[in-house]
Amino acid sequence: MVAQSMDRLVPFIAALPTAPNHHMDGAQKLVRSLREPLPEKGAPFRRLLGQLFERVIPFGLNTAGPGYLAYIPGGGLFHAAVGDLLAGAVNRYVGIWQAAPGLVQLETNVIRWFADLVGLPAGAGGLLTTGGSLANLAAVVAARHDRLGEHFSDGVLYTSALVHHSVYKAARVAGFRADQVRSVPVDAHFRLDVDALAAAIATDRTAGRRPAMVVASAGTTATGAVDPLPAIAALCGREKLWFHVDAAYGGFFAFTERGRAALVGIDRADSVTLDPHKGLFLPYGTGCILVRDLQTLRAAHQIPASYLPTSESDPACWDFADLGPELSRDNRGLRVWLPLKMHGAAGFRRDLDEKLDLALDAHARIAALPQIDMVAPPDLSLFAFRVRAPTPELGDVATRQLAQAINDRGHVLLTGVEVNGRWLLRVCVLSFRTHQKQIDELVADLESALAATPC
Numbered sequence: 264m265v266a267q268s269m270d271r272l273v274p275f276i277a278a279l280p281t282a283p284n285h286h287m288d289g290a291q292k293l294v295r296s297l298r299e300p301l302p303e304k305g306a307p308f309r310r311l312l313g314q315l316f317e318r319v320i321p322f323g324l325n326t327a328g329p330g331y332l333a334y335i336p337g338g339g340l341f342h343a344a345v346g347d348l349l350a351g352a353v354n355r356y357v358g359i360w361q362a363a364p365g366l367v368q369l370e371t372n373v374i375r376w377f378a379d380l381v382g383l384p385a386g387a388g389g390l391l392t393t394g395g396s397l398a399n400l401a402a403v404v405a406a407r408h409d410r411l412g413e414h415f416s417d418g419v420l421y422t423s424a425l426v427h428h429s430v431y432k433a434a435r436v437a438g439f440r441a442d443q444v445r446s447v448p449v450d451a452h453f454r455l456d457v458d459a460l461a462a463a464i465a466t467d468r469t470a471g472r473r474p475a476m477v478v479a480s481a482g483t484t485a486t487g488a489v490d491p492l493p494a495i496a497a498l499c500g501r502e503k504l505w506f507h508v509d510a511a512y513g514g515f516f517a518f519t520e521r522g523r524a525a526l527v528g529i530d531r532a533d534s535v536t537l538d539p540h541k542g543l544f545l546p547y548g549t550g551c552i553l554v555r556d557l558q559t560l561r562a563a564h565q566i567p568a569s570y571l572p573t574s575e576s577d578p579a580c581w582d583f584a585d586l587g588p589e590l591s592r593d594n595r596g597l598r599v600w601l602p603l604k605m606h607g608a609a610g611f612r613r614d615l616d617e618k619l620d621l622a623l624d625a626h627a628r629i630a631a632l633p634q635i636d637m638v639a640p641p642d643l644s645l646f647a648f649r650v651r652a653p654t655p656e657l658g659d660v661a662t663r664q665l666a667q668a669i670n671d672r673g674h675v676l677l678t679g680v681e682v683n684g685r686w687l688l689r690v691c692v693l694s695f696r697t698h699q700k701q702i703d704e705l706v707a708d709l710e711s712a713l714a715a716t717p718c
């Protein structure tokens with residue numbers, strides 16, 4: 264089965280650069296044809312594999328392709344897929360330390376490496392989650408438990424108006440009402456306005472509410488802005504608020520010197536969300552929550568059960584089941600550990616540095632075009648712009664048309680976002696497969712699309 268899979272995978276991956284960047288024609292028909300009752304009898308693997316590669320997989324977005332500059336790219340390192348194959352095939356249980364001490368230690372190593380990367384102290388720890396959304400949820404739950412206790416109906420969370428929606432979801436799932444979450448305005452650079460934050464906290468205190476947590480972004484999804492982390496950290500310190508940094512998009516740039524400079528202050532966080540399936544280029548399904556003091560995560564989640572072994576007392580031996588809502592879970596450690604061990608930090612640093620260079624190059628060339636307004640230059644590898652037009656409404660229309668025209672050319676895929684009521688086109692460079700060629704194609708397609716439109 265593995266050999267047959269490889270016969271399909273090798274040409275599939277080789278063809279990624281020339282595969283359509285999106286393919287939806289006939290998708291409805293396809294999904295109708297895929298609906299079927301549970302088969303009574305089995306089918307040969309080769310036939311199922313053919314169905315997958317010929318009919319099922321080609322539809323949708325080419326998220327693994329080099330021209331994918333949409334949303335937040337990841338790429339999907341093959342090494343991680345091999346790690347998953349090994350993990351699933353041996354099927355050791357990593358929910359509790361005793362069941363697989365060696366594999367749990369590898370996963371613990373990964374989390375320790377991440378904590379070191381962002382500068383958290385020795386007592387820090389965390390958990391690999393399925394993504395950034397559940398990492399943000401873990402942070403909200405830990406903060407709620409630590410700062411507000413069991414009764415939190417008067418607690419308040421603060422974040423910027425441009426924070427990822429998973430933070431609002433996390434607050435709701437963690438039991439906060441919508442009116443307990445403050446959406447603080449951003450400044451002209453789309454970064455959380457610290458004066459407005461301080462004012463919001465003061466207003467809530469005066470009204471007898473309990474400010475509890477601030478969520479800052481280290482790279483917003485909309486424009487890539489890194490919030491002023493040192494000023495927010497200082498404010499949180501003075502106000503005794505939990506300081507969470509959602510670094511799902513930007514966190515792994517800490518591998519690079521320029522990234523560390525942009526992320527200064529992240530080491531003062533009480534918790535940090537990282538997303539290895541973004542900045543570490545892994546396949547979808549791996550996020551990470553780090554907390555400054557592992558005990559805070561444990562205290563928020565741990566509940567003993569008589570049918571389970573007693574939790575480990577050695578602080579270096581972690582029972583993942585005590586750190587989050589899951590008991591049984593997949594072995595997420597191997598898919599992160601294997602690529603990190605095989606490439607080393609140097610491999611990731613080099614690739615992430617290249618992404619920063621590519622984004623700077625694309626930004627400079629696009630900003631120089633007379634028809635373009637560069638709305639949000641890159642703090643890291645994401646920037647946003649729009650077409651200049653006589654009115655904002657015409658600018659929206661022209662920017663949407665430009666996106667369509669670029670995507671239709673098929674080399675790169677871009678997505679847009681609405682910020683402050685205006686439509687922006689984003690470029691996010693984060694796939695290990697994206698290189699100078701794709702940036703040159705992006706700029707050439709942009710120029711020719713602009714030349715062909717009246718605006």
Ligand SMILES: Cc1ncc(COP(=O)(O)O)c(C=O)c1O
Nearest residue numbers: 335394395396427429484511512
């Ligand atoms: C800044 C930020 N936070 C959180 C998330 C949610 O991460 P995930 O999709 O892994 O759940 C995203 C996803 O794009 C993001 O960009």
